[in-house]
Amino acid sequence: MSDGSIATEDDEVAGGPSGLRKIIHVDMDAFFASVEQRDNPDLRGKPVAVGGSSGRGVVAAASYEARKFGVRSAMPSVTAKRLCPDLIFVRHRFDAYKEASRTIRKIFAHHTPLVEPLSLDEAYLDVTEDLLGIGSATRIAELIRQEIKAKTKLTASAGISYNKFLAKIASDQNKPDGMCVIRPGQGADFVAGLPVRRFHGVGPKGAEKMAKLGVQTGADLAAKDIEWLREHFGSMGGYLFRAARGIDLRPVRSSRVRKSVGGERTFSEDISAGPALRETLENIIDIVWGHIEKAEAKGRTVTLKLKYSDFQSMTRAKSVPHLIETRGEFESLSRALLEEILPLPKPIRLMGLTLSKLDGVEDEKDTKRPDAQLSLL
Known part of the structure; x- marks a missing residue:
């Protein structure tokens, strides 16, 4: 397991002739909140939340000072304020976030054309054959982080490995402003020691279900065969089987097109009353519209999904002939x-x-995969 230190060329993530890729996942640190602290010196070093502070408001992003109190994105503002009485709320400024994101993407393009943005603040890069001939994915990641800091005054964390799944996990390992390298041969061991909650796509409810089945770590998942995983987790079983072994064959797609943007919330208690349902919908609208603006997405169909207390699901959708461009x-x-x-x-x-x-997306059924939709679970 990497300790986050810089790798030597002898230790470098393999690629090229060996058939393994060199993948970097770059993730900006508390991006929205960091931009606000950068642009307003009075906010620096203080707990900051981007979002509405009203009763129905939701935290879109939280600074690391706020996270120490347990404040997290998608949390109701009233809950965040209760956890951190000194929390400072600021309204989002997407123009400022987009401007910083454009600068960051130009830095990526200086090193490789194979860049797959996931949102304004994170992306996968395939540097198996980098444009500057540096050869070391770890060195490239370090240069990218240095350039981001110099040009935007923001910090980024990076994960370096031989596939996307491992690179994404690695980028979160030494946050904020850190790096982690998972080298060939280390993937399965690295994953074995992780709690299942660290697996992309596994939310609190999913982790709770796994715990009841005796699965709490990557090692526990790896001990289960694919039939057992499919029986208990349906279409996600195959992904969990591969992930528990550090396997991910997906390439970095520079032309990747997001087919939907959304989110969902599972309640601690079932709800049925009209007022409670309407208030819940307002909170979800707040969260999902933040994701929509972050992804710079414009679409024609809105779909409402409900799951009843007996686990039966129901969806309703409305389509319009034009692009939905406004929150209203x-x-x-x-x-x-x-x-x-x-x-x-x-x-x-x-x-x-x-x-x-x-x-810009053809009308076809979205492919189910761990990163196809933003989960709020």
Whole structure:
């Protein structure tokens, strides 16, 4: 397991002739909140949350000073304020975030054309054959981080490995402003010691279900055969089987197109009353619209998903002939979908919203995979 130190050329992540790729996952540190602290010196060193502070507000991003108190993105603002009474709320400024993101992407393009952005603040880079002929993925990651800091006054963390799954896990290992390298032959051992919650796509409810089945670490997952995983986790079973072994064959796709943007929330208690459902919808609208703006997505279809207390699911969708470009229209369509089905026949345990039929994407069924939709679980 890497300690985050710089690798030598002899230790470098293999690629090229060996058939292994050199992948970097770059993830900006508390991006929205960091931009706000950069641009307003009065906020530096203080707990900051980007989002609305009203009763229905939701935290879109939290500074590391706020995270020490347990404040997290997608958390209701009232909860965040209770955890951190001195929390400072600021409204989002997406123009500033997009400007910083454009600068960062130009830095990426200086090293490789194979860049797969996931959002404004993170991306995969395949540097198996880098444009400057540096050869070392670790050195490239260090140079990228240095240049980002010099040009934007923001910090980034990076994970370096031979596939996307491992690189993404590694980028979170030494945050903030850190690096981690997982070299060939180390993937399975590295994953074995991780809690399942660190696996991309596994939320608190999923981790809770796994714990009840005796699965708490990557090693526990690796001990299960694929049939058992599919029986208990459906279509996600294959992904969990491969991930537990450090296997990921997905290439970095510079032309990758997101087909939907959305999120969902599982409740600690089932809800059925109209007022509670409407308030929950408003919170989810707030969260999902933040994801939509972050991904710079514009689409034509809004889908409402409900999962009843007996685990049966129901979806309703509305499409318009033009691109949905404003929060107001997204809100209106989302509310209309809920009002059409009230009162509900039974309580629900989950609600979600998705924007699909995105601009420039062919009308086809989205492929289910761990990174196909942003989860709020």
